[in-house]
Structures are given as structure tokens and as C-alpha cells.
Amino acid sequence: NAGVTQTPKFRILKIGQSMTLQCTQDMNHNYMYWYRQDPGMGLKLIYYSVGAGITDKGEVPNGYNVSRSTTEDFPLRLELAAPSQTSVYFCASSNTGGTNEKLFFGSGTQLSVL
Amino acid sequence: GESVGLHLPTLSVQEGDNSIINCAYSNSASDYFIWYKQESGKGPQFIIDIRSNMDKRQGQRVTVLLNKTVKHLSLQIAATQPGDSAVYFCAENEDGAGNNRKLIWGLGTSLAVNP
Numbered sequence: 001n002a003g004v005t006q007t008p009k010f011r012i013l014k015i016g017q018s019m020t021l022q023c024t025q026d027m028n029h030n031y032m033y034w035y036r037q038d039p040g041m042g043l044k045l046i047y048y049s050v051g052a053g054i055t056d057k058g059e060v061p062n063g064y065n066v067s068r069s070t071t072e073d074f075p076l077r078l079e080l081a082a083p084s085q086t087s088v089y090f091c092a093s094s095n096t097g098g099t100n101e102k103l104f105f106g107s108g109t110q111l112s113v114l
Numbered sequence: 115g116e117s118v119g120l121h122l123p124t125l126s127v128q129e130g131d132n133s134i135i136n137c138a139y140s141n142s143a144s145d146y147f148i149w150y151k152q153e154s155g156k157g158p159q160f161i162i163d164i165r166s167n168m169d170k171r172q173g174q175r176v177t178v179l180l181n182k183t184v185k186h187l188s189l190q191i192a193a194t195q196p197g198d199s200a201v202y203f204c205a206e207n208e209d210g211a212g213n214n215r216k217l218i219w220g221l222g223t224s225l226a227v228n229p
Contacts, residue, residue, distance in 0.1 A: 004157070033215065040123065042203060042219030043158070058215060090157050105157025
């Protein structure tokens with residue numbers, strides 16, 4: 001199994017540009033999450049989804065949007081990129097939302113906004 | 115070697131030594147704690163977890179110790195190997211219902227294993 005796959009791995013954006021970070025998982029997990037990781041910091045939850053058609057805000061949702069049309073896919077949209085969104089973005093999934101469920105992470109997307 | 119994970123983010127040990135990575139958590143009501151390992155260029159991977167009704171839990175070459183009195187968590191790695199070089203994150207859960215989206219992540223400690 002591929003697990004959680006993120007694309008692209010790297011991207012440079014100009015201020016004001018938009019882009020979509022792709023995330024897909026093949027484990028039939030219901031829960032999916034988007035995190036950002038700033039240098040020397042812990043992970044911050046941006047958005048999460050408990051199943052197809054259901055999404056909700058995490059700790060730092062401003063400047064981002066998500067959708068969950070299928071169980072497998074959970075794209076993250078940046079509409080007007082800002083330098084503050086320079087970060088490494090991780091998508092994760094889990095079978096349920098309980099804390100006894102491990103999170104499975106993708107390998108990340110490194111985004112720079114210049 | 116020993117490290118206060120949140121404020122001294124780098125720990126350097128010799129191959130074969132035992133490593134101790136420390137983490138201070140913030141909420142006395144947290145009832146679940148996890149350690150994740152993040153290798154360079156990869157996403158975090160689950161290592162071991164512990165619930166607040168336990169003081170110690172062992173895995174393969176890893177042991178997690180929980181001291182609720184001082185709100186301290188540690189990860190011990192026995193016979194550290196070069197493949198253990200990574201950033202180690204602790205996370206606590208403040209949601210008594212047990213909810214992944216309520217995880218609070220620490221800053222991480224970078225472990226470097228010298229051959």
C-alpha cells in the first residue's frame with residue numbers, strides 16, 4: 001500500500017497566487033487532517049475531515065480551504081498566498097478520530113511564498 | 115545523553131549508548147501521550163503511546179515514562195543506532211473523550227547519533 005500520498009513535494013509561489021496541495025490515501029480511512037509545520041515548531045492542525053462531505057476547522061484555518069468529495073482525497077487550497085504560509089504541509093489520516101488510532105502521515109509539501 | 119526536549123532541541127549521542135528525550139506537557143488533565151519520529155524529508159511516524167493510568171510502557175528498544183506529578187514525559191531509546199537519527203515529537207491530548215484533532219504537539223527534539 002502507498003499509504004498517504006502528497007503532491008507536489010516542493011513549490012514556490014508568488015504572493016497572491018493560488019494553489020492546491022493534493023492528498024490521497026488508500027487505507028479507506030475516514031479521518032483526514034492537514035497540518036502545517038513551521039521551522040522548530042510542532043504541528044498545527046489546519047483543517048480536518050471525519051468523512052466524505054464533512055470538514056471542519058482546526059487550530060489555524062485562516063487562508064486555507066478544503067473539500068472532501070471522496071474518502072480517498074482531501075485537497076488543501078490556498079487562495080491568496082502570503083509569506084506567512086511558507087511552511088511544510090503534512091496530510092494525515094486515521095481510521096477513526098480516537099486518540100488510540102495512529103495518524104499516518106504523508107511525506108509533506110514544502111511551500112515557499114515569496 | 116539527556117535533553118529537555120522543548121527548550122534544548124538537539125541531542126547528540128554515541129552509537130550504542132542509550133538516549134533519553136524529555137518532554138514537559140502543559141495540561142494536568144491530559145490523559146493520552148504519544149511519541150512520533152520524523153526522519154529528514156519524511157512525515158512523522160508513530161513510535162509509542164501511553165495513557166495517564168500508566169507510568170511506563172515498553173516497545174521494541176523504546177520505553178516511555180510518564181510522571182504525572184511533574185507533568186513530564188520521556189522517551190528512552192536503548193542501544194541507539196544511526197537509523198534513530200531524527201526529530202522526535204511528543205504530543206498530548208487534552209480532550210478527555212480521546213480525539214486526535216485535539217492533539218497538542220511539542221516543538222521536537224533532534225537526535226543525532228554519532229558513529
